[in-house]
Each structure stands twice: as structure tokens, then as C-alpha cells.
Amino acid sequence: MSAAAHLFILLLTVISLLFIVRMVRRNQLPSRYALLWVSIGVAIAFLAAFPGLLDRVSTWMGIAYAPGTFFLGAITLLFLIVVHFSWELARLDARTRLLAEELAILRADPPHDAPRPTPETQPVDS
Amino acid sequence: MTRALVQEQGTATPVRTVRTLVILPAFNEEEALSAVLKELAVTCPQLDVLVVDDGSTDRTAEVARAEGVPVAVLPFNLGVGGALQTGFRYAVVHGYGRAIQFDADGQHDPSQVPALLAALDEGADLVIGSRFAAPEPGAEYGVGKLRGGAMGVLRVAVRVLSGRSFTDTSSGFRAFSAPLLEFYAAEYPNEYLGDTVEALLLACQAGFRVVEVPVSMRVRAGGTPSTQNVKLIYHYLRALLSLLSRAPIRRRERAIRRGAAQ
Numbered sequence: 001m002s003a004a005a006h007l008f009i010l011l012l013t014v015i016s017l018l019f020i021v022r023m024v025r026r027n028q029l030p031s032r033y034a035l036l037w038v039s040i041g042v043a044i045a046f047l048a049a050f051p052g053l054l055d056r057v058s059t060w061m062g063i064a065y066a067p068g069t070f071f072l073g074a075i076t077l078l079f080l081i082v083v084h085f086s087w088e089l090a091r092l093d094a095r096t097r098l099l100a101e102e103l104a105i106l107r108a109d110p111p112h113d114a115p116r117p118t119p120e121t122q123p124v125d126s
Numbered sequence: 127m128t129r130a131l132v133q134e135q136g137t138a139t140p141v142r143t144v145r146t147l148v149i150l151p152a153f154n155e156e157e158a159l160s161a162v163l164k165e166l167a168v169t170c171p172q173l174d175v176l177v178v179d180d181g182s183t184d185r186t187a188e189v190a191r192a193e194g195v196p197v198a199v200l201p202f203n204l205g206v207g208g209a210l211q212t213g214f215r216y217a218v219v220h221g222y223g224r225a226i227q228f229d230a231d232g233q234h235d236p237s238q239v240p241a242l243l244a245a246l247d248e249g250a251d252l253v254i255g256s257r258f259a260a261p262e263p264g265a266e267y268g269v270g271k272l273r274g275g276a277m278g279v280l281r282v283a284v285r286v287l288s289g290r291s292f293t294d295t296s297s298g299f300r301a302f303s304a305p306l307l308e309f310y311a312a313e314y315p316n317e318y319l320g321d322t323v324e325a326l327l328l329a330c331q332a333g334f335r336v337v338e339v340p341v342s343m344r345v346r347a348g349g350t351p352s353t354q355n356v357k358l359i360y361h362y363l364r365a366l367l368s369l370l371s372r373a374p375i376r377r378r379e380r381a382i383r384r385g386a387a388q
Contacts, residue, residue, distance in 0.1 A: 097316060100201050101212040108198035111174050111220050
């Protein structure tokens with residue numbers, strides 16, 4: 001790859017990192033996600049700065065086409081992140097449903113001949 | 127608390143009978159709801175009723191209140207499963223001993239409620255009002271070809287996984303015992319078909335006694351069928367996957383039982 005291409009990738013990575021830092025400073029991104037994306041950004045910047053590294057890892061892994069190594073790593077990582085997000089989304093969905101149900105029950109009229117209702121509702125693991 | 131109540135009343139008065147809650151999940155049912163509630167009040171005056179307004183955009187909640195029925199209004203649409211679970215949790219919180227699931231669109235006949243309750247009294251935990259075990263041939267309920275076929279596939283899946291045969295796995299006319307209410311209040315499948323087929327299998331696997339009672343159903347008095355044909359394929363595949371994902375647990379239980387028998 002040419003020096004211009006490396007410079008371009010470095011620049012792109014630095015801009016992405018700055019963008020993430022700005023989101024963290026504005027409290028728009030929890031630090032656990034910030035840590036994830038900053039580490040990824042640093043790793044990409046490192047690869048852009050030292051292109052020989054990728055070639056050496058590829059040779060060691062027996063992959064002839066060096067960018068293939070990069071894409072393999074990237075796709076694996078992104079796959080894991082997306083699966084994690086699916087899990088988290090499902091958990092949030094379950095909690096939101098529960099809140100909606102509890103709200104509806106709390107606001108509902110009691111039965112006409114209501115005996116004293118127990119204040120606690122069933123605890124639910126989700 | 128129950129014991130104190132019995133002592134206060136003494137031996138002369140019999141213990142008060144079990145309170146029953148009829149749960150009507152309703153999503154945009156303003157047209158049919160009023161008539162359904164009126165008929166319920168006439169046919170089964172001894173039963174309490176709860177309408178769960180599943181995020182309706184029409185006047186469903188007002189219609190129910192006008193009939194003097196308690197309403198639980200969900201802030202947004204959760205689907206039948208979520209609305210039902212709301213009803214189960216309400217029943218548990220307010221100390222109901224059993225509950226009935228009843229459609230708000232008028233396709234269920236209130237005069238058949240006592241038959242379901244009678245099955246509960248005989249010791250069942252889950253009573254399913256089955257459309258396909260109809261007593262007289264004229265009372266059968268017609269479903270489309272695709273829907274009928276997909277229902278058949280699920281029926282076979284349930285038969286294999288539960289080791290039992292049911293004629294109607296997707297009926298929305300059911301009765302629940304107190305232990306099952308507590309079980310479902312804690313966890314209930316919320317996706318389309320989950321609320322019927324998956325819930326049935328959960329009850330079977332947890333060791334609850336499930337029975338079917340033949341009922342006849344009417345044509346919908348109002349509202350639209352909950353799902354169109356295109357979506358149906360997705361939902362049946364999802365339900366099938368969900369059922370199959372529970373299969374290993376089932377197999378392990380069977381192995382344990384076999385080990386205990388030897």
C-alpha cells in the first residue's frame with residue numbers, strides 16, 4: 001500500500017476516535033461501549049501505522065492474502081458484538097414489557113369486592 | 127389471612143367459594159366489546175371480569191368502563207401474550223383462585239364457561255376449549271387451508287414434544303388453576319403463537335394437568351384476524367424453532383423419569 005493510503009487510514013481512524021471521545025464527553029455513550037470502540041480504533045490505527053505487522057501475522061496464520069486476515073478479524077469481532085447487542089436488546093425488551101404490565105396493573109381499577117390487595121407483585125427474573 | 131377468615135366465620139358458614147376472574151385481552155375491540163361484556167354479565171353474573179386494553183387506539187377502555195368493568199390499560203401494544211400475562215399478574219395480586227381467558231371479539235360463547243370451570247374443579251390446571259373436538263358436526267369452526275396446514279404441523283410438534291395429543295393447540299378459550307396462574311404470572315411467552323402453543327407445552331413440561339373440553343365458536347363479531355397469511359409463515363417457523371429449542375430439556379426429563387422407573 002502507498003504512503004498516501006496509510007495516511008488516509010490513519011486520518012480516518014483518528015477522526016473516528018475523536019468522534020467517540022466527543023460522544024463520551026457529552027454523556028451520549030456509556031464508558032463500557034466507549035472502551036470497546038476506542039480499543040478497536042487504536043488497534044486499527046496501530047495496523048495502519050505498521051503495515052508490516054499484518055503481513056507477518058498473515059504468513060504465520062498461513063493466509064496468502066493479507067487483507068483477508070484483517071477482514072476475518074473484523075467480521076468475527078463485529079459478529080460477536082452484534083450477537084451481544086441482540087442479547088441485550090432482548091433483555092431490555094423483557095424489562096420494558098414487565099414495566100408496562102406493572103404500570104397497567106397499578107393503574108387498573110381493583111375488583112369490586114376487593115379484599116386488601118397484597119402490595120408486592122411477583123418478582124420476575126429476566 | 128385465609129385461615130383467619132375461616133376462623134372468624136366459624137364452622138356454621140361454609141368457606142367462600144373460589145373467586146374467578148375472566149380476562150379479556152382487547153386490542154381495538156370497541157365494536158364488539160360492549161355486547162360481549164353484557165352477555166358475560168347476564169350469563170355468568172358470579173364471575174369478575176377484567177379487560178386488558180392492549181394499547182388500543184380506539185375507545186376500547188371507555189367502552190369497558192361504561193359497562194362497569196375494571197380495565198388495565200397497557201401503555202403500548204404488547205400482543206396477546208403480554209396482555210394475558212398482565213391479567214394473570216392482576217389475578218395473582220388480587221388473590222383470584224382461578225381465571226378464564228376469553229376473547230373480546232365475541233367468538234366465544236359465555237354459556238360454555240361453566241364447562242371449563244367444571245374441568246378445573248375436577249383437578250385440571252389448564253383447560254383448553256377445543257374448536258376441533260366439537261360435539262355436533264354442524265358446530266365446527268372453519269379455518270383457511272394455509273392456517274389449517276400450519277396448525278397441523280405445530281400440532282404434530284407438540285405431540286412429539288409433550289408426548290400427548292391435543293386437538294386444538296391454538297385455542298384462546300382457556301381456564302387456569304391458581305398454581306398455573308402463579309407459574310404464568312412469572313413467565314409467559316409473548317410472541318404470536320407463543321401465547322397459545324408454547325404456553326401449552328410449558329405447562330405440560332412443568333407437570334401441570336392439561337385437559338381439553340369441546341366448545342363451539344362463533345364468527346367474529348368485530349375486529350380483524352390478528353395476523354395475515356404472509357406473516358403467518360414467519361410466525362409458525364419462529365414458534366416451531368422455539369418449541370424445538372426446548373426439546374433437549376424434554377429429553378433429559380424423560381431420561382430421568384426412565385431412570386426412576388427402573
